[in-house]
Structure formats: C-alpha cells, structure tokens
C-alpha cells in the first residue's frame with residue numbers, strides 16, 4: 001500500500017475512535033478503557049479484549065464532569081470523565097484507572113462512584129519505589145488484581161502463555177513505533193507533525209497486532225525513500241499530550257518538523273519493553289520498574305536532574321535546534337518539574353518555549369505567534 | 382528606481398501601516414483604532430495609499446504582522462509581530478538589546494543580539510499588564526485612556542492594586558472608589574500594577590542596555606516611569622512607538638524585495 005493510503009487510514013482511525021469502538025463491539029469483542037499512565041494493557045490484550053486509550057478529547061466541552069471535579073483538575077482527566085458520563089463510552093465493558101498523579105488519584109474514585117454500576121472500574125495503584133524488590137512485588141499484586149477482574153469479565157482464566165504472547169505483540173508494536181519516530185525525523189517532509197501525531201495516536205484505538213502490521217508496512221515504505229534535506233527548523237516536543245491538529249498545523253505552517261518527542265502520549269509510553277520469558281506478571285512489573293526519565297515517576301536521584309539532561313541530549317541527538325514544551329494547565333507534576341527542566345536546557349544552550357495548553361482551547365492565536373517567533377529565533381541560530 | 386515596501390501590523394485593538402522607501406525613509410504611515418476581525422486593516426491600508434498617493438502595485442513587497450496577520454491573505458508574507466518589533470526597534474535604536482512591547486492584549490519581552498531576536502517571553506492568557514487592562518480601568522474610572530498618564534502624574538499617595546488578574550484589579554479599583562480614594566492615586570497604582578507584572582516577565586529574559594519599549598502603551602508615560610522604577614533602568618521610547626511593528630514588517634519586506 002502506498003504511504004498516502006496508509007497515512008490516511010491512520011488519520012481516519014485517530015480522528016474516529018467511536019467508530020473503532022463500535023466496530024470492535026460489533027465483532028463481539030469486549031472493550032476496556034485504559035486511562036493514563038502505564039497501565040499493563042498487555043493483560044487486556046491477553047484476555048482477548050480491546051484496550052481503548054482514554055486521553056481526554058479535543059472536541060468535547062467540560063459540562064457534566066463539573067459535578068464531580070474541582071476546576072483545577074486538568075482537562076485530560078475531566079474530559080475523560082465527561083466522555084464516560086455523556087454516554088460516549090457506554091460500550092466499554094470496563095475501565096482501568098491508574099493513579100499516578102494527584103489528579104488521577106481522587107479522579108479514580110469519581111470514576112468508581114459515577115460509573116461503577118455501568119461497567120467494571122478497575123483500580124490501579126503503581127508502587128512509588130518501583131525498582132526495589134518490594135516495589136516489584138507490590139506491582140505484581142496490583143497487576144494480579146487487574147488480571148482477576150478481567151478474568152471475571154471474560155468468564156474464564158487468562159493463561160500465562162496468553163500474557164507472554166501479548167507481551168511479544170506489545171514489544172513488537174513499541175519497537176515499530178520507536179522506529180517510526182526515527183523515520184519520521186528522517187522523512188519529516190512526508191511525515192508532517194499532524195501525520196506523525198495521527199499515526200502514533202491511532203495505536204490507542206486498535207488491537208496492537210493489527211496496528212503494528214500496518215505501521216510496519218508504513219515503515220517499510222518510508223525506508224525506501226531518500227532521507228530528506230529539510231530546509232525548515234526541527235524541534236523536540238515535550239509534555240503530556242499534543243495531538244490537536246489545529247495546534248500542529250501551526251508547526252506545519254512555519255516549516256517546523258518534529259525531530260523526536262518527550263511526550264507522554266507518544267514516546268514516553270513506548271520507551272521500555274517487557275522481558276519475554278519467565279513469569280509474565282513479573283515481566284510486566286519489571287517493565288514498569290525499568291521505566292525512567294519520566295516526570296510522572298518517582299526518581300530517588302531527582303536532585304541530579306537526570307531526566308532534564310536526558311531530554312536535552314535527545315534534542316542534540318535528534319538534530320533539533322530547540323524544544324517546545326506543552327504545559328498542560330493544572331498539571332502539577334509537569335509544572336513542578338519546569339524550573340529544573342529549564343535549567344538543564346539553558347545549561348545545554350537549547351532554546352525552548354513553554355506553551356500553556358489545555359484540551360478546551362479552541363483559539364490558538366497566541367500559540368501561533370509564539371511558535372512562529374520561535375521558528376524565527378531558531379532559524380537565525 | 383526607488384523600492385517601496387509596505388508593513389501592516391494588525392493588532393487586537395488597532396491597525397497600523399508603514400510605507401518605506403528603499404528600506405530607510407518612512408514615506409507614509411496610518412493608524413486606525415480597530416484591529417483584527419474589523420474593517421480596521423482595510424481602512425488603514427486605504428488611508429495609507431490615499432495619503433501617499435501610491436498604489437498597492439507600486440509596492441515591491443508587502444508583509445503583514447500582528448495578531449491578525451493571517452486574516453489578510455493578499456500580502457506577500459506574514460510574520461510574527463515579535464520578529465517585526467525586534468527589527469523595528471533595532472532600526473530606531475541600533476544599540477537595543479531588550480524590547481518590551483505592550484500591546485492591546487499581550488506583553489512580549491524580546492532579547493536582541495545584533496538586530497536579531499534570540500530569545501523572548503510572552504504573557505500567559507490573562508489580560509493583566511496589557512493595554513486591555515488600561516482600557517478596562519479607564520472605563521471604570523470614567524476617564525480617557527489618553528489622559529491616564531497626566532492624571533497619574535498628579536498622584537500624591539501610593540495605592541496598591543493587584544497585579545494578578547484584571548477581574549480582581551477591577552473590583553479593587555471599584556472598592557477604592559467607594560472608599561473615596563483619589564482617582565489620580567488609583568491611576569498611579571494601576572500603572573505600578575502593570576509595571577510590576579511586566580517587570581516579572583522582563584526578568585525572565587533579563588535586562589540589557591538599551592532597553593526600548595514599543596507598542597501603544599509606551600505612549601503612557603505613567604506606565605513607562607513606573608516600569609523604570611520597577612526595573613531600575615532607563616527606558617527609551619520612540620515618538621512612533623505604535624508603528625514599530627509595522628516599521629519592522631516593512632523593513633523585512635525590503636529585505637525580501639531585494640532578494641526577489
């Protein structure tokens with residue numbers, strides 16, 4: 001299939017999650033909503049169900065969720081609840097609610113109280129000290145709960161073999177996405193920021209084996225192309241999510257390519273694979289233990305500013321000239337990190353801009369001015 | 382033959398135009414006090430052409446800038462107002478290193494090296510510290526925006542006004558009025574409130590000589606003075622401060638025209 005056809009398919013899927021959910025249900029599959037961050041989707045896949053990513057919405061308006069949420073909850077969490085309350089997600093058979101940040105923790109109870117009668121609400125608390133043996137044990141117990149709940153929904157046990165198979169499918173999918181991110185940099189004339197975002201976003205609304213097959217086909221086509229000689233500027237994006245086509249259009253209008261990303265919704269979720277042998281539950285807990293360089297996770301050596309240096313290095317390695325940070329309104333972890341993040345970027349002489357965003361934004365005039373001016377700054381360096 | 386270029390700065394509250402001859406001489410300029418989304422930009426261009434006796438076709442290159450730059454599609458190019466303000470300020474003050482531009486709805490601080498912008502900061506969404514803030518306050522106080530500087534200069538007593546939020550500040554002003562505070566003192570307090578807010582943003586970029594202020598609010602000497610006090614630094618302004626963005630745009634247009 002041609003690159004254009006494949007890109008169009010990804011675009012359609014990314015833009016129409018509801019259709020994907022309907023199709024999945026029509027095929028007789030159960031579907032499980034998976035909220036951010038780091039839920040072991042492999043278990044859902046192993047249960048023969050479809051994991052369905054819920055990362056807010058760029059088109060919905062916060063309305064009913066106001067009944068449950070304080071205004072200082074980020075829009076990602078509020079809009080996730082909104083879509084559950086307004087019936088958009090009625091077809092789901094359950095949701096997994098991780099509790100990594102101070103918003104998601106109380107939010108998990110809003111999900112439980114508001115949706116508990118309608119669907120299975122599966123609570124997930126990750127360990128803070130994830131790399132220690134007791135952290136791994138705790139994580140395995142938590143994942144064990146999820147497995148049990150899913151087995152209840154399934155009506156039969158999920159075998160260890162099925163989980164190991166799922167791990168292989170997911171590792172393969174992550175590898176394909178990492179490769180795509182690299183190829184998107186080399187072929188940024190073809191894979192524009194909007195297209196790049198759609199390809200990565202589509203992964204949240206598809207069975208991973210189907211997704212990976214399509215992505216590998218795209219990667220193979222991209223590999224045949226000569227590496228592009230990009231005349232515009234290149235940046236690394238950072239933040240929780242930046243999938244709004246209107247916002248990404250500003251990048252395209254100003255000839256800004258995305259060389260790599262430190263975005264939770266994109267590369268931060270695919271950095272680490274799980275071991276493919278041994279006890280599969282332990283493998284999944286180990287995978288979480290190995291996650292690193294993420295502001296959402298506890299870092300015992302945080303005073304060393306390793307994460308910020310890691311991102312600064314990413315900017316250099318990817319050939320980008322600067323970094324655009326999308327700061328989610330009311331996101332405590334990201335805001336708390338910013339001073340040390342900025343310090344590391346300044347020390348590495350990497351220019352950056354911080355854009356305040358939320359999913360209710362409909363006018364991007366100010367962002368457009370800032371991004372255009374940033375492109376001007378980068379092109380004179 | 383001379384090269385004429387036009388710069389159009391479509392702001393949130395006003396539209397400004399400048400025609401340059403050979404990238405040096407300002408042939409003509411115009412200003413209409415309506416900005417993007419209104420007939421302001423068209424009227425400003427029409428006025429400019431009429432005054433100058435030139436036609437659009439006489440222009441070698443036309444460049445639009447400002448918040449509403451993308452709303453005019455018949456120009457040769459659009460460019461961010463930050464780059465244009467930097468360019469315009471550099472033309473007027475060749476020693477400039479820092480520019481503070483307070484416009485109708487935002488504040489920008491630019492760092493300039495050898496005429497090129499190398500760093501910048503913009504305010505967040507809130508209107509505190511912007512021209513809009515002054516408009517709102519002038520309305521509450523029932524005075525003209527253009528009289529604020531003169532009235533504020535008569536102040537004899539310091540009054541603190543919140544610098545956090547336009548809505549908070551408005552209710553503070555109303556309660557000051559209710560308490561019978563002198564209008565001049567309140568106005569001076571408002572100028573300091575803006576200065577305080579803008580100074581915070583300026584420190585993020587750093588102040589280096591020369592420090593130039595551009596944009597409409599730079600016409601208000603009360604704000605300029607308050608900002609000088611906050612920053613402990615002399616601020617230069619130009620008599621054509623409102624046109625700096627449009628001037629920068631026509632300077633860039635000249636560069637482009639030469640390359641054409």
Ligand code: SF4
Pocket residue numbers: 036074075076077101102103104240296328330331332333334
């Ligand atoms: S955006 Fe920030 S506050 Fe919101 S769910 Fe994610 S980490 Fe938590």
